[in-house]
Amino acid sequence: MNSALRQGALPDLLGYRLRLAQQAAFRDFAASVQGLSPGRVGLLILIDANPGVTQSRLAEAVRRDRSTMVGVVDQLEGKRLVERRQGDDRRTNGLWLTRAGRALLARALRRIAQHERRIASRLSAAERHRLLQLLGKISG
């Protein structure tokens, strides 16, 4: 049967435990939000909060190369969730959610809220707050 493997030095490592927790958190989420990955939904949230943001600034914000952003925006534009509009500086594309993009995002945010409650269900409100605070110290 399935006697668990010995974990060796892993369990005490913050990096390892962060990865485990992150994998656990995203396990059922990935396929659950309108066929978009967590990263893609994150982009919709950022575009929604920063209408007209350029591809390069969006790439910076999520620490990706700007060439990577091209295909990602192609994909979102192909789904009619995002549109590019040429900026005053004609080198740039400003990004905007379409009406469909805003509608999908609204639905996604409801799913995300459900999901958040599910993964936080093992924590009290105080523990959840404390966890966010401690994670902030590491990410900052």
Add this chain to the structure above:
Amino acid sequence: MNSALRQGALPDLLGYRLRLAQQAAFRDFAASVQGLSPGRVGLLILIDANPGVTQSRLAEAVRRDRSTMVGVVDQLEGKRLVERRQGDDRRTNGLWLTRAGRALLARALRRIAQHERRIASRLSAAERHRLLQLLGKISG
């Protein structure tokens, strides 16, 4: 310049913050341990703690398909860090660290310990303990 993007609904989400923290934790680690990714080093730790473990059980432990494990073990065997030995059940390969694998793992563990101190440097011992505990509640 670089006025930060508005983050919209993201900052309050555990899943998002877990991902940020995990990315921050692994940013400089990935390329730093003997040319092996964190995941690969994790496998060496698991094999070391479970000598003779089969490919399938190792795949289960890290939630990957067993077909994925074939190439991974090929890679580690190609670097002479791991060896396959046919088991009593002749369908199976038992996995073992080579002498070189154990030596590399020992070096890697020292690097990992340094790294752990670096990412935990913003936390007190009590905070670090508390964070591991809270992460455990989510992953369990």
Add this chain to the structure above:
DNA sequence: TATTGTTATACTCTATAACTATA
């Protein structure tokens, strides 16, 4: 019949280098 390792294949996400148009 079921399991283990394997192969062939394909998909996703990412980066680097070089190009163009604009500034």
Add this chain to the structure above:
DNA sequence: TATAGTTATAGAGTATAACAATA
């Protein structure tokens, strides 16, 4: 000269389906 977007290309990392050997 420098920047924004783009293209071509490549490399990880992963999965699914089918197969042979073995249980």
